[in-house]
Amino acid sequence: MEIEFTKMHGAGNDYIYVNTLRYPIDNPEELSVEWSRYHTGIGSDGLVLICPSDQADFKMRIFNADGSEARMCGNASRCIGKYLYEEGLTNKTDIQLETLSGIKILHLHLNDKNTVESVTVDMGIPTDIHEVALGEGYIASKGIAVSMGNPHLVLFVDEINKIKLEEVGPALEHHPLFPDRVNVEFVQVLTDSKVRMRVWERGSGITQACGTGACATAVASAFTDRCGRKSSIVMDGGTLEIEWAGDNHIYMTGPATKVFDGKIEI
Template identity: 70%
Template sequence: MSYLCIVIKTKGNINSPTEYKMTKMIKFTKMHGAGNDYIYVDTTKYPIESPEKLSVAWSAPHTGIGSDGLVLIGSSDKADFNMRIFNADGSEAKMCGNASRCIGKYLYEYGLTSKTAVTLDTLSGIKVLKLHVEDGRVDTVTVDMGIPADMQEQTVEACGRPFTGTTVSMGNPHLVIFVDDIKEIDLENIGPKLENHPLFPGRINVEFAQVLENGKIRMRVWERGSGITQACGTGACATAVAAALTGRAGRTSDIIMDGGTLTIEWDEKNGHVMMTGGAVRVFDGEIEIR
């Protein structure tokens, strides 16, 4: 097995003779779900301090590992395992659908569990992961994302034009805006304006979506704290819910994002949103903290 070794200077002066006195190696795994990539660390083996700062340093594409953020896997007295997520800017997220699927694959394939139904303790509550295993490998994962909340129509202005969308909370806040042609949206400029709009004092994730044929929806996302990403699991769920609420789609949708497709089902009986998609291990590595 090959390892990537990167030295991250977290404090001190590089010219200081004390800079190299204290070091420790942290093993990590880089994984992605539909292109939404994070760095995963098992903190039961490798406890780390200041994850906010490390997420910023390690997420950097040229001087760090490169990712959308840092995910910590830990123990829990409420569930089988605990998950904490830190965005690329160091802010902590309450939930990440893509990361939860990757954790399911990590736990099973690295021998932390033999269960195919795993409970995960997150800041937005306990999530249940159903692992679909083939030949000893986790192919896809279905996550019970819970019941959506705070759903309402909202009109906001950004870059000199009004946008009418639907707010949906999937344990974290989303604003879903449907458009006729998603290619015409300048997400790089509009995204940060909407994320930091005064109407959303805690900031918000932003999805632009275009309804296609046969239950398919094309979506692009500006993630709170990370910017444009290849995919967002909670955003895909929010988009499917908003489409059903506004009569644009049925209860099951395939959400097509820049990095891949997720299947979202909003159960009419219990109100829960089920998200199914793949998870990919990119590589394992070691990183040195000084």
């Protein structure tokens, strides 16, 4: 069976997108592992399925490069908004997207060519914000835990470029405080409205960007009075604008980019 797919990225966070309305997939866990390999597969941070929904306009399922299913991905949700509009699956510029962490609202920003230039996502209300003590043997003794529908651990550091993610990331992802594992953000504050962030993603390892991680970083920065309620989160793959608004919701704005279309046999 031949499957058509689209490779897209949001600030360098790249996924393989499949429209399951046309191409139903029974084994996404296995395919995500196989297709995500850069040397023998398509190469990506994981697999995203665009599905029908009985609760919203569409539904997103997302699988990490190790085959585990994630609850939410901000970068992938922006790319889905671009895909849905530009492929003619909807003419809405405000789209309800069902995820495992609830229904998210995507607001599409169009350019004069009627293509999607950027997307603002209502990421909902952050929860379970608190300081955690990590104990001995880690790069930091404490961090800020934040849930954006998926778990995050934000660590503030002085010199982010000296952090060896491949060495410190795995142990923190599997820290005993987080039995379901955790996404880890390393953050250096640049100004009171701008921070530099690098990420070790649960199930994928080092990635160029993480949308929920950028939101968690903004929340942790404001929670600790390092930044205000609006901040620019600069990641390896690009910058996202995050606002922790007066309604307590997090609004994330950033780019969505199509790389190429392809076909693969299963």
